[in-house]
Amino acid sequence: MSLQSTAANNGQYEQLIDELSHLHMYTIGRALTNAIVIANGKVSGQHARLIQCTPDSFIFEDLDSKNGSFVNGIRITRKVVDKQDTLRLADSEFTVSQLIALLDSEPAKPATSGLPAEVVSNTFSKPEQNPLDFTRSFADLKQVYEQYPKLRRDCRNREKMIRTGSVIVSSIVSVSAVLSTGGAALPLLHIMSGAGLSVLIPTLCSTLLSTDEKLELIDKEYRERYRCPNPTCRDPFGTREWELLAQQKTCRRCQAIWVH
Numbered sequence: 631m632s633l634q635s636t637a638a639n640n641g642q643y644e645q646l647i648d649e650l651s652h653l654h655m656y657t658i659g660r661a662l663t664n665a666i667v668i669a670n671g672k673v674s675g676q677h678a679r680l681i682q683c684t685p686d687s688f689i690f691e692d693l694d695s696k697n698g699s700f701v702n703g704i705r706i707t708r709k710v711v712d713k714q715d716t717l718r719l720a721d722s723e724f725t726v727s728q729l730i731a732l733l734d735s736e737p738a739k740p741a742t743s744g745l746p747a748e749v750v751s752n753t754f755s756k757p758e759q760n761p762l763d764f765t766r767s768f769a770d771l772k773q774v775y776e777q778y779p780k781l782r783r784d785c786r787n788r789e790k791m792i793r794t795g796s797v798i799v800s801s802i803v804s805v806s807a808v809l810s811t812g813g814a815a816l817p818l819l820h821i822m823s824g825a826g827l828s829v830l831i832p833t834l835c836s837t838l839l840s841t842d843e844k845l846e847l848i849d850k851e852y853r854e855r856y857r858c859p860n861p862t863c864r865d866p867f868g869t870r871e872w873e874l875l876a877q878q879k880t881c882r883r884c885q886a887i888w889v890h
């Protein structure tokens with residue numbers, strides 16, 4: 631069944647990607663109107679903001695603050711950061727995780743949208759039997775390896791990215807099922823994060839990020855994902871071809887079974 635063959639479907643995909651490409655943005659500052667409020671006289675009213683790109687990656691941007699914004703001790707205007715990076719606003723220091731936790735302590739919003747059950751069951755991995763059997767998660771890495779050069783190529787052009795994103799998204803979930811959630815991007819991101827590099831699609835379609843930032847995020851996600859799936863090993867595969875690894879069948883380092 632070809633899902634992307636008709637003009638009507640193409641329109642649906644573009645609508646889907648447009649809805650997904652609204653990234654969550656959190657302003658940080660002393661003023662009570664910010665998403666994250668820091669009660670410190672040296673912090674500017676509107677000091678900085680965090681743009682959530684994936685569940686673990688953010689853009690941290692200074693908003694012309696008086697006393698500056700810093701990442702791991704270095705003053706920045708705008709930088710890609712991880713949850714464990716240390717951010718300093720004037721003389722107030724937090725990890726990204728701590729700042730995000732300040733958001734979560736606000737009145738709780740519904741955590742998940744009503745995604746259809748079949749979408750969820752199709753995308754979550756089932757428990758694996760033999761503790762060294764990682765065949766299912768290894769098979770998922772084929773998509774990571776194959777999508778990486780496509781995403782790198784197409785992220786330079788938003789229109790092309792929307793088409794690539796449409797094909798990738800349609801291979802994972804039915805578009806009508808996704809549209810029925812009203813484009814609630816973040817819960818969907820978590821569900822898509824198991825499938826290839828699809829977690830990056832909203833970021834790559836977004837107009838809030840530069841091409842260089844998008845390339846940095848693609849490389850970062852690829853490096854973090856394209857590894858031995860055994861959580862106690864996580865040996866990075868780098869640029870090694872997935873097909874060659876599949877022929878090798880097991881991890882030489884941890885003996886994980888990749889292919890039976």
Ligand SMILES: [Zn+2]
Nearest residue numbers: 858863881884
């Ligand atoms: Zn291994």
